[in-house]
Every structure is written in C-alpha cells, then in structure tokens.
Amino acid sequence: MSDQPSSSYITGVTMTSLFPRSAALAALATLSLLAGCALPRPPASVPISAQTAQKGVSLQRSLPQVLPDKAVPVPHSQFVLIPSESAAGLLMPIPFVSGAIGAALDRQSAEAFEKSYGQVSPYNIVLKEMQASPFFRETDGALQLQPFAFMTECVDDKYRLALVFQLQGAGWTGRYMYHLPTAYDIAEFKAPSPQVLAVLRSEMVSGARILRQLLERAALGRLESRGVKAELGSLHLVGGKAAGLVSPTLLVSRDADVLEEAGDHVVVRMPGDMANAGTAGGLFFGVHYLLKSQLHTYKKL
Numbered sequence: 001m002s003d004q005p006s007s008s009y010i011t012g013v014t015m016t017s018l019f020p021r022s023a024a025l026a027a028l029a030t031l032s033l034l035a036g037c038a039l040p041r042p043p044a045s046v047p048i049s050a051q052t053a054q055k056g057v058s059l060q061r062s063l064p065q066v067l068p069d070k071a072v073p074v075p076h077s078q079f080v081l082i083p084s085e086s087a088a089g090l091l092m093p094i095p096f097v098s099g100a101i102g103a104a105l106d107r108q109s110a111e112a113f114e115k116s117y118g119q120v121s122p123y124n125i126v127l128k129e130m131q132a133s134p135f136f137r138e139t140d141g142a143l144q145l146q147p148f149a150f151m152t153e154c155v156d157d158k159y160r161l162a163l164v165f166q167l168q169g170a171g172w173t174g175r176y177m178y179h180l181p182t183a184y185d186i187a188e189f190k191a192p193s194p195q196v197l198a199v200l201r202s203e204m205v206s207g208a209r210i211l212r213q214l215l216e217r218a219a220l221g222r223l224e225s226r227g228v229k230a231e232l233g234s235l236h237l238v239g240g241k242a243a244g245l246v247s248p249t250l251l252v253s254r255d256a257d258v259l260e261e262a263g264d265h266v267v268v269r270m271p272g273d274m275a276n277a278g279t280a281g282g283l284f285f286g287v288h289y290l291l292k293s294q295l296h297t298y299k300k301l
Contacts, residue, residue, distance in 0.1 A: 042271040045174065045286050048143075052170045053219030055142030057135045061123050064146055064166050066274050068282030071150075074113045078122040078148040081113065082278035084155070084240035113151070116192050120201050122147045122163060129208035135219060143169040149204070150177075151189075152278060154239030155248055158183040161200070162236060162283070163207040165215060175274070175286030176214055178207030179236040179294055210289055214267065218287070225269070228258040232268060233297035234290060242279040252297045253284055265291050266298070 063073055063080065072081045126147035130136045150162045160183050165176040180203040188196055217223040233252030241247060253270050260267035272284025292298065 042273050042281075043285065044271045045269050046172070047221075047223070047269075048167070048172065048174055048215075048218050049170070050219060050221055052142050052172065053135055055170075056137035056140070057130065057133070057143045057145050057167065057215075058137045058139055058141030059123065059127055059130060060144045060146050062146055063148055064168075064274075069275060069277040069280075071278065071282070074117060074151075075111055076114060077118045077120075079113065079117050080148060080150050082150055082152040082239065082283070084153040085242060085277075085279055112190065116197070117151075120197060120204065122149045122204060125201070125204050126163075126165070126208045126211075129205070129212050133212055133216060135216065141169075143167045143172075147208075150278075150283060152236070152239040152283075153186075154183070154235050155241055156235065157186050158235075159186065159189040160184075160236050160239055161203075163204050163211065165211045167215075176211045176289075177283070177286055178211050178289045179234070179291070180204070180207060181291060181294075183235075207289075214287060214289065223259055223267070223287075225257050225259065228261075229301040230256045230258050230266075230268065231297060231299045231301060232256040232266075232270075232290075232295060234295045236290065236294050237283050237288070238279060238281065240279045242277070246279070248279065249296050251279075251281065253281075254301075258300070259287070264293075265289060266295075 061078075063078065067073070067080060068082060070083060070085070072083065073079070074081060126145070130145070135141075144167065146164075146166045146168075148164050148166070150164060152160045152162075154160055161180045163178045163180065167174045167176075180200070182199055182203060184192075184196065192200075214223060231252055231254050233249065235248060237253070238248040238251045242251070253268075253272075256268040256270050258266060258268055267287065267289050269287050270284045272281050272286075274282060274285045276282035
C-alpha cells in the first residue's frame with residue numbers, strides 16, 4: 001500500500017453552503033472536517049433481511065434516484081461519471097457561474113463516453129449472472145436491483161470503475177460494489193480500443209459473479225459482522241480532490257466493518273451518504289469488494 005495519508009476523515013461528509021454546491025465553501029467544509037469538527041453519524045448500511053430476500057430479486061433497467069452530488073449519467077447507458085473537481089471555481093467572483101461552467105463541462109465529458117461505453121451493458125451482464133441465482137425473479141421480486149457502474153476521474157490522471165448492485169424494497173436500501181482491478185490512463189479511457197473494452201467487459205463479468213455471491217451470502221445470513229473495524233481509504237472510493245484542493249488520500253473511512261479478509265482482498269461494510277459528492281464520500285455507503293492493492297490505507301482499529 002502507498003500514499004499513506006497524514007490525517008483521517010470521519011465518514012459522512014456533508015458539504016453545505018450559502019451558494020448551492022459551491023466549490024469554495026465545500027472545500028472549507030471539508031477542511032473543517034479534517035480538523036476534527038463534530039458531525040452527525042452518516043446513514044448506516046444494514047444487512048438484507050432473509051425474509052425479504054426469500055421473496056426474490058428482480059432487475060430494473062434504470063439508475064437510482066439518488067446519485068452522488070455532481071455525478072453525471074452517461075446518456076443511454078448504465079454508467080455514471082464521478083468527475084474530478086477544479087480549484088478554478090475559487091477564482092471566480094460569481095460561484096453560480098463557475099458551478100454552471102463546471103457542470104456543462106462534466107456533461108460534455110459524459111456525453112463523449114456514450115458512443116464507446118454504450119457498447120458495454122452492466123444491465124445485461126448482471127442479468128445473465130443473476131439468472132443463475134435462486135433469489136432471481138423475472139418480475140415482482142420484493143427487491144428491485146438496479147445494476148450500473150461508476151467511472152471515477154482520479155487525481156493521478158486515471159479512471160477507476162466500480163460495478164454496483166443497488167437494491168431497494170420493503171423499506172430497505174442496500175448497495176454492493178465491486179471495484180474493477182484495472183485503472184485506465186485518461187487518453188486510453190477517453191478513446192478506448194477494442195482491447196480496453198474487452199478487459200472492461202471481462203472484469204465486469206467477474207465482478208457480477210462476485211457481487212451475486214456476496215448478495216446470496218448476505219441473504220442467507222453468511223456475511224455477518226465479525227466485530228472487526230478498520231480505517232480504510234482508496235482512490236477507488238474517493239478519487240478526486242474536493243474543490244480541486246483537498247487530497248483524496250486524506251479522506252478515509254474510520255468505521256469500516258471488515259466482513260471478510262483474504263490474502264488479496266477485503267470485503268467491508270461502510271456507512272455513508274449516497275447524496276454526497278464523490279470527493280466527499282458519496283461512494284462509501286454499502287458493501288465493497290476491494291483488492292488490497294487498491295487500498296492506500298488499511299489499518300485495523
């Protein structure tokens with residue numbers, strides 16, 4: 001592991017400001033959190049109930065209603081871009097203008113991905129995998145599963161992806177995420193070759209299988225807390241600088257519940273607010289399958 005942070009972050013960042021989503025005040029809010037200011041506890045990720053799971057899971061081809069702040073769906077696909085943030089907005093005298101310009105640029109980036117990544121369908125990959133599950137129902141399952149993928153623009157000029165199972169039903173919301181092993185240079189990701197798309201598709205197929213297995217274990221009560229907590233950070237969870245200023249290696253979860261640990265990976269459950277920006281822990285909530293090589297911080301508490 002590398003890039004050990006010199007400070008830590010308590011999960012559940014909330015960035016509010018007098019100017020809606022102002023980059024400048026978001027940075028100040030994040031800095032205050034790093035200084036140790038008290039915060040409300042973020043929403044907890046709780047296990048699925050066996051009773052609800054027995055009533056089945058059906059797939060839904062749509063994106064969740066709540067996505068991280070500043071996230072931009074790639075048109076006509078199940079990909080969601082988590083853009084990097086720029087400090088340029090701090091120099092703009094009118095925050096609304098800088099925010100609008102940034103949002104427009106992010107939409108352009110997402111639209112540019114449509115042609116290439118529309119060829120890869122997380123929905124179809126997950127549907128094929130879930131059809132092998134005893135919990136799968138073609139229709140009318142108690143739980144609705146929305147499969148999609150986050151693509152995060154990171155501080156090291158790479159893109160990192162995560163396949164997501166987001167489930168909702170019977171008053172419960174859950175999220176399971178498999179963080180794909182390959183990180184892509186900006187140039188190759190923006191103009192992907194057939195080989196890049198083949199690797200991406202193959203890793204999503206593997207991820208769908210792993211997430212199905214995790215979901216089934218959870219439904220059977222076989223993915224329980226072991227009482228082991230850890231401080232955990234990864235560019236796969238927070239990849240960009242908040243407001244273009246705050247290093248993502250400073251933002252870690254201090255309340256990760258280690259459900260499983262093997263030689264090369266960990267499975268953790270983390271609290272978080274799914275409406276927060278990606279740079280403020282918006283990807284934290286849920287169960288994560290992460291390779292240890294993807295972590296810059298992993299310290300059991």
